[in-house]
Structure formats: C-alpha cells, structure tokens
Amino acid sequence: MTDFAATKALFHIPDGMIYLDGNSLGPLPKSAPARVARAMTEEWGEMLITGWNKAGWMAKATELGDRVAKLIGAEAGHVVMGDTLSIKVYQALASALEMRPERKVILSDSGNFPSDLYMAEGLIKSLGQGHELRIVAPEEIDAHITEEVAVTLITEVDYRTGRLHDMKALTAKAHSVGALTIWDLAHTAGATDVKLAEAGADFAVGCTYKYLNGGPGAPAFIYVAPAHADTVRPALSGWLGHEAPFAFDLGYRAGAGIERMRVGTPPILALASLDAALDAWEGVDMGDLRARSQELTQLFLQELERRCPMLTLASPRDPAQRGSQISFRFEQGYPAMQALIARGVIGDFRAPDIMRFGFTPLFVDANDVLRACDVIEEVMRGGLWDRPEYHARAAVT
Amino acid sequence: MTDFAATKALFHIPDGMIYLDGNSLGPLPKSAPARVARAMTEEWGEMLITGWNKAGWMAKATELGDRVAKLIGAEAGHVVMGDTLSIKVYQALASALEMRPERKVILSDSGNFPSDLYMAEGLIKSLGQGHELRIVAPEEIDAHITEEVAVTLITEVDYRTGRLHDMKALTAKAHSVGALTIWDLAHTAGATDVKLAEAGADFAVGCTYKYLNGGPGAPAFIYVAPAHADTVRPALSGWLGHEAPFAFDLGYRAGAGIERMRVGTPPILALASLDAALDAWEGVDMGDLRARSQELTQLFLQELERRCPMLTLASPRDPAQRGSQISFRFEQGYPAMQALIARGVIGDFRAPDIMRFGFTPLFVDANDVLRACDVIEEVMRGGLWDRPEYHARAAVT
Numbered sequence: 185m186t187d188f189a190a191t192k193a194l195f196h197i198p199d200g201m202i203y204l205d206g207n208s209l210g211p212l213p214k215s216a217p218a219r220v221a222r223a224m225t226e227e228w229g230e231m232l233i234t235g236w237n238k239a240g241w242m243a244k245a246t247e248l249g250d251r252v253a254k255l256i257g258a259e260a261g262h263v264v265m266g267d268t269l270s271i272k273v274y275q276a277l278a279s280a281l282e283m284r285p286e287r288k289v290i291l292s293d294s295g296n297f298p299s300d301l302y303m304a305e306g307l308i309k310s311l312g313q314g315h316e317l318r319i320v321a322p323e324e325i326d327a328h329i330t331e332e333v334a335v336t337l338i339t340e341v342d343y344r345t346g347r348l349h350d351m352k353a354l355t356a357k358a359h360s361v362g363a364l365t366i367w368d369l370a371h372t373a374g375a376t377d378v379k380l381a382e383a384g385a386d387f388a389v390g391c392t393y394k395y396l397n398g399g400p401g402a403p404a405f406i407y408v409a410p411a412h413a414d415t416v417r418p419a420l421s422g423w424l425g426h427e428a429p430f431a432f433d434l435g436y437r438a439g440a441g442i443e444r445m446r447v448g449t450p451p452i453l454a455l456a457s458l459d460a461a462l463d464a465w466e467g468v469d470m471g472d473l474r475a476r477s478q479e480l481t482q483l484f485l486q487e488l489e490r491r492c493p494m495l496t497l498a499s500p501r502d503p504a505q506r507g508s509q510i511s512f513r514f515e516q517g518y519p520a521m522q523a524l525i526a527r528g529v530i531g532d533f534r535a536p537d538i539m540r541f542g543f544t545p546l547f548v549d550a551n552d553v554l555r556a557c558d559v560i561e562e563v564m565r566g567g568l569w570d571r572p573e574y575h576a577r578a579a580v581t
Numbered sequence: 582m583t584d585f586a587a588t589k590a591l592f593h594i595p596d597g598m599i600y601l602d603g604n605s606l607g608p609l610p611k612s613a614p615a616r617v618a619r620a621m622t623e624e625w626g627e628m629l630i631t632g633w634n635k636a637g638w639m640a641k642a643t644e645l646g647d648r649v650a651k652l653i654g655a656e657a658g659h660v661v662m663g664d665t666l667s668i669k670v671y672q673a674l675a676s677a678l679e680m681r682p683e684r685k686v687i688l689s690d691s692g693n694f695p696s697d698l699y700m701a702e703g704l705i706k707s708l709g710q711g712h713e714l715r716i717v718a719p720e721e722i723d724a725h726i727t728e729e730v731a732v733t734l735i736t737e738v739d740y741r742t743g744r745l746h747d748m749k750a751l752t753a754k755a756h757s758v759g760a761l762t763i764w765d766l767a768h769t770a771g772a773t774d775v776k777l778a779e780a781g782a783d784f785a786v787g788c789t790y791k792y793l794n795g796g797p798g799a800p801a802f803i804y805v806a807p808a809h810a811d812t813v814r815p816a817l818s819g820w821l822g823h824e825a826p827f828a829f830d831l832g833y834r835a836g837a838g839i840e841r842m843r844v845g846t847p848p849i850l851a852l853a854s855l856d857a858a859l860d861a862w863e864g865v866d867m868g869d870l871r872a873r874s875q876e877l878t879q880l881f882l883q884e885l886e887r888r889c890p891m892l893t894l895a896s897p898r899d900p901a902q903r904g905s906q907i908s909f910r911f912e913q914g915y916p917a918m919q920a921l922i923a924r925g926v927i928g929d930f931r932a933p934d935i936m937r938f939g940f941t942p943l944f945v946d947a948n949d950v951l952r953a954c955d956v957i958e959e960v961m962r963g964g965l966w967d968r969p970e971y972h973a974r975a976a977v978t
Contacts, residue, residue, distance in 0.1 A: 196622075201629075203629060209625075224796070267665070267668065270820065271819075271844060271845060278707055282707070299820035299821075299845065301832075302819060310708065313709065393846065400625055401850070401852075418703065419704075421700060421702060422668075422699060423695055432695050433695060436698075447667050448664075449790065451799075453797070
C-alpha cells in the first residue's frame with residue numbers, strides 16, 4: 185500500500201492552508217530548493233560549460249522523461265522533456281497531420297484547454313492546406329470519429345468539469361477508422377492511472393507544474409508511440425533533435441526515436457526542480473493513487489451536496505468518469521472563491537461560473553477535505569462572499 | 582566610465598580558472614542562487630497559485646524583455662522572453678514568411694548556427710509551399726539580397742569565426758528590395774553594442790545563457806519592430822499570447838503588440854535566475870563594453886600570433902568586423918582544447934578544427950588574457966596536447 189502520509193510530509197504547505205489547487209500549480213517539494221541550489225552552485229557555478237557532460241545535463245531531458253513515463257504507463261525511452269505544453273501540442277499535431285496527408289480534420293472538443301485549440305488554429309493557418317479544427321461537445325467526440333479525421337486532439341480530463349474521456353475506447357475507435365490520437369495529459373499525469381501503452385495512444389503531451397509539482401512554468405513532456413518514434417518527422421527540427429547535434433552539419437537529420445522531439449537547449453534549473461519533485465513518486469502505486477483520489481473527491485462531493493444546496497455539481501457524479509477534481513457551478517463563483525482563498529481554502533475559478541477544487545493524494549487527505557468543507561459551508565451558507573473586495577478581479581484568476 | 586572591476590566581482594569564477602567560454606555558457610552571478618531560492622521558497626512555497634499575481638510572475642516575461650531591450654538597442658515594450666532560441670527562430674520565420682506570401686526564398690549563410698537552419702528546413706517542409714532555404718557564404722549575403730528574398734535569417738556573429746555582419750547595411754539592403762530581416766543575436770546580445778531600432782531590424786531573437794549569464798538553458802527572447810508588432814500573425818498562437826488568456830475563449834485573438842509572441846506558461850525559476858543576471862548590466866554602457874571587448878580580443882590576438890605561429894587566425898583581423906571572440910584553426914584543435922581545459926583555461930572546440938575563445942568584459946580582464954596566453958603558449962609550443970586522454974571525445978564538445 186502506498187504511504188500517503190509519507191508523501192504528504194514531502195511537500196511544503198503553508199500553515200493553515202488547505203491547498204486544493206494542485207491541479208493548477210503543485211506545491212513546493214521540500215527537497216527542491218536544495219536540489220536547484222546544488223545545480224546552480226555545484227554544477228553551473230563550478231563546472232560551467234563542462235556541466236553539460238560532467239553533471240549529465242544533456243541527458244536530463246530523456247532521463248526525466250523516463251521517470252515521467254512510469255507515471256503515465258508509457259514505454260521507457262519514449263518520453264522526453266522540454267518546451268511548454270503548447271509547443272508540445274503543436275509539435276505532435278504538426279507531425280500527426282503529415283502522417284495523414286489525405287485527411288483534413290482535426291477533431292477536438294469544447295472541453296479542451298483553449299491553448300491546445302489556439303495552437304491548432306495557428307498551425308492550420310500556417311499550413312494553408314485546408315485543414316479544419318472540428319470542435320464538438322465532449323460527449324459527442326466518439327460519434328465524430330470518422331474516416332475524415334486525421335487526428336484527435338483531446339485533453340483526457342476537461343479542465344473545467346473534470347470529466348474524463350475513455351482513452352482506450354476512443355483510441356481504439358480512432359484506429360478503427362485510420363485516425364491518429366494525441367492525448368493531452370495536463371490533468372491526468374500524476375492524477376489518475378494513465379496507461380498510454382495499453383491504450384495504444386499515438387502521441388501524448390503534458391505539463392509538469394500541476395500534479396507533478398515541478399514548479400511554475402516547469403517543462404512539458406511529449407510521448408511518441410514506439411510504432412511511430414523512428415519514422416515521425418519532427419516539424420520543430422531543432423539541433424538537439426539532430427542525429428549528431430555537435431557535428432554542426434548544415435542539414436537536418438532526425439535523431440533516433442524520441443530524441444528527435446527535442447528542440448533547443450534544455451532548461452537545466454527547471455529540470456533540477458522537477459527532478460526533486462519526481463522523487464515523491466518513488467513507491468507510489470498509481471492504482472492506489474487513483475483509488476485514494478476517488479475516495480477524496482467522493483467525500484468532498486457528498487459532504488458539499490448535503491451542506492451547500494446552492495452549489496450545482498459540474499463534474500460527473502460517477503468517480504470512474506472524472507479525474508481528480510470536483511467542480512461546482514455557482515453564479516457568483518468568482519467572489520465565492522476569493523472568500524474561500526481569504527480563509528485559506530485554495531481552489532480556483534474558471535469562467536463563467538466554475539468553482540474548481542483539485543485533490544492530489546500526495547498531500548491532501550480526508551481530514552483536509554472535511555476542514556475545507558467546513559469553511560466552504562460557512563462561506564456559502566453565510567453569504568460571506570458578498571463583499572466588494574471579493575469582486576475585484578485580478579489579472580490572473 | 583563603466584566599472585568592469587565591479588562587474589567582475591559579481592560573478593563566481595572557480596579558483597584558478599580563466600573562463601573564456603562565456604560565449605557558450607555565462608558564469609554564475611553570485612546573486613542568482615539566493616534570487617532563485619527566494620522565488621522557490623517565498624513565492625512558490627508560500628504563495629502557490631497566487632504567485633502569478635502576488636509575485637508578479639505573469640508580468641516577468643515582458644518586464645525582463647524590457648531589461649534585455651536596453652542592451653540591444655530595442656524600443657521598450659518590444660521584447661518578450663520565453664521558449665528556446667530555436668523556437669523563437671521558428672516563430673519569427675513563420676510570421677515573416679506570411680508577410681511576404683509572394684516570395685519563396687529565405688536567405689541565410691553557412692556561418693549561421695545550424696539550429697536556425699534546421700528550424701527553417703522543418704518549417705519549409707511543414708508549409709509545403711515551395712519555399713527555398715538559400716545558404717550562401719557569409720561574405721556573399723549582401724550580393725544575394727534580391728527581390729526573390731522574402732526574409733533574411735542571419736546570426737549577426739558567426740559562432741565559429743566571430744565574423745560580424747553589418748546589421749544596418751544589410752537591413753537597409755533588404756528593405757530596399759522589399760525583404761524582411763530576422764537577426765539572431767545569440768553571440769551579440771551582451772557582447773557588442775547592438776542597435777536594433779537604429780538598424781531598422783524587423784525581427785530579432787536571441788538566447789540569454791551566453792553573454793547574458795542567465796544559466797544553462799535560460800529562456801530566449803524575441804523582438805518585433807513597432808511597425809509590425811500589432812499586425813504580425815503569431816504562428817505559435819498559445820494562450821499567453823491571447824488578447825484575454827483568462828477568458829478561456831475557444832477562438833484565438835492575438836494580444837496587443839509583443840504580448841502576442843508569448844506562447845505557453847513562462848518558466849518562473851529560470852526567469853528568476855535571469856533577473857539576477859541582468860542586474861549586472863545596470864550601469865554598463867554598451868559603448869564602453871564594445872570598446873573593452875575590442876581591447877581584450879586585440880590583446881589576445883596579438884599575443885598569440887606572436888607566440889604561437891602554429892595557430893591560424895579564423896576570425897577577422899579588424900576588430901570592427903568581429904564580435905567578442907577570437908577563433909583559431911588548428912588541425913588538432915580538439916585535443917589542444919582539452920589540454921587547455923585541463924590547465925584551467927576554458928574555451929571550446931567547434932568542428933572541424935576551430936579553437937574558440939570568448940571575451941566578456943563583465944568578468945574577463947587584460948590580466949586574464951595574458952595569463953591565458955601563457956598557458957596556451959606552453960601547451961602549443963610544448964605539444965602538450967598530444968596525450969591519449971585529450972583525444973577522447975565527450976558527448977558534448
């Protein structure tokens with residue numbers, strides 16, 4: 185059995201705070217500052233340029249990729265770190281479209297994170313080849329997977345509602361009509377028991393600053409299935425994806441396998457922080473994680489439905505059909521969330537009316553859930569959110 | 582007068598090392614570890630998600646962009662940080678090509694850094710619109726700027742030889758035939774007195790881990806001239822370049838000016854390190870920097886030409902025609918450089934036969950140059966490089 189009390193002790197949560205926003209930005213792993221300090225003073229400071237070899241910097245992108253691979257059910261050697269999630273979406277999509285040149289439809293859903301859709305839109309305009317970004321309701325994806333579709337571009341968990349797509353079934357459906365799949369794991373990597381290889385996913389991408397606790401703006405990752413890894417053309421063909429980066433040839437030759445999805449110089453300080461964060465996952469069984477996550481979300485849901493009838497559930501009621509978050513609709517959700525934050529219960533708000541709460545078993549337990557419910561009940565039943573200062577909008581919500 | 586003894590005191594150089602590789606990776610600013618530690622413990626650790634507002638994280642990409650703008654003669658509000666240099670090259674090139682849809686030639690030179698050429702090659706293949714990457718000799722660029730050219734893609738200083746292009750003259754020539762210009766400032770930002778606005782450059786991109794000392798894999802920057810900033814279409818249209826990222830609209834609308842060149846979530850830890858590194862530039866006059874750089878390179882060149890006749894100068898002899906580095910050709914350059922590194926003189930090797938030495942006045946002085954020359958003379962005249970351990974190739978050279 186995974187020891188979640190032990191993992192909880194690895195994170196710094198400020199006194200009195202109940203942090204239910206690990207689905208937006210994970211908390212600081214206690215070991216991360218020292219790890220980054222070491223990378224700065226002992227590696228960068230003392231080794232300087234030789235750190236690329238001596239400190240193993242050049243291999244970090246694939247080394248940490250292998251650590252992430254274990255958490256998402258991917259084959260070793262098929263995940264690499266780098267760039268941001270938006271860039272990785274673009275990279276996967278550009279490659280996938282070339283693999284289906286005769287098809288023009290990218291299928292996505294209205295629950296996808298907007299940046300994924302924006303990147304697709306930008307790529308389509310650049311290509312000028314008549315591609316269409318077809319956006320349907322999340323529950324209609326399956327029906328729209330037809331022989332027109334080149335690739336599906338789906339975030340496994342809807343960032344607003346927490347609704348979970350059936351990766352295995354949709355991938356099988358896509359393959360049955362000759363379409364490819366790109367899975368965005370932003371809200372599932374480290375949150376559910378993702379099984380990329382078992383599902384037969386073609387591409388997957390994700391970020392590491394949410395459930396993986398890598399830090400604000402931590403590097404993204406990309407997965408390419410073994411079947412495609414040595415044949416896919418990297419559209420973002422940077423020098424670190426070259427077969428021989430330090431030969432400095434004028435022409436590009438793609439590197440072997442996942443190496444070709446590397447682009448520019450890897451962000452060593454950010455990778456050091458992520459490296460420390462990934463230590464927390466040693467000894468965590470992803471099946472245990474999923475079970476514990478479902479217990480927590482179920483407890484939260486049952487308590488709040490009983491105590492706060494003014495909140496409307498926006499997440500699926502069946503825990504098997506959602507990720508590791510619970511969302512409620514409430515017309516005054518923005519000031520309500522500000523009132524909660526002022527009282528140390530940190531969730532977040534997503535327009536137009538979603539109050540979102542994330543539950544990550546690595547540092548949230550049942551006691552936290554019950555304490556959060558007490559505060560939420562007090563704020564909601566007392567109408568404590570209806571104060572001018574809670575209505576003032578910040579730049580980032 | 583700029584006080585270069587004072588700037589030298591801001592950097593950590595290991596005892597006994599003479600570091601002539603700041604053109605590959607700048608050294609650790611002494612203040613950077615504490616700055617990053619603060620971003621981790623006081624900001625990320627205590628503020629968690631609210632750091633995006635409270636710690637001003639969301640504004641860092643443009644704030645630091647403005648600090649870099651001052652060092653490259655750019656208008657305030659026209660530089661933004663993010664991604665890697667390879668991604669920024671792609672972004673500028675994709676935008677520029679759309680501004681000249683009737684033209685199909687991207688003009689570059691064989692002294693350009695390979696990753697820039699690779700990214701162009703990758704983009705051309707994706708577009709499938711018949712673009713041509715025309716690569717000519719560095720000294721022939723001017724003659725090849727014709728009405729066929731959509732955009733020039735030039736690194737201002739040749740990474741191998743240090744040869745400096747005339748940005749102002751080439752930009753004027755490009756504009757006279759209706760072509761656009763993208764300048765890669767990898768080896769000039771923080772190394773010479775770049776004057777983007779005065780030269781009328783259309784786009785510029787650069788990295789911050791060389792002469793700007795941001796750390797291994799530090800974020801890149803992009804400049805878009807005021808004339809294009811509000812009309813250019815961002816091909817990498819990520820959510821942070823959206824007019825209203827937190828409205829979470831399904832459709833993309835480009836943000837105002839340089840904001841539209843932002844893509845994904847900014848790398849906060851890396852930006853904290855860069856922020857500390859940029860403090861070293863307060864009080865540095867870029868004219869003084871250029872003069873001092875020329876003194877140092879000239880001293881090094883004169884000493885070594887006199888002392889080491891086996892070295893063949895690969896850099897321009899005229900200091901006005903080169904950046905802040907001196908390169909020599911030597912057939913056994915690889916083991917020779919290893920022998921120097923073993924003796925604390927750190928330069929680097931670039932295939933096939935280039936021994937490269939960078940001089941950054943912020944932490945290299947005339948005394949360092951003379952001490953380096955003593956070691957180089959000893960190694961070269963004594964043939965001390967001819968030992969098996971110096972011939973063994975490392976992964977990164």
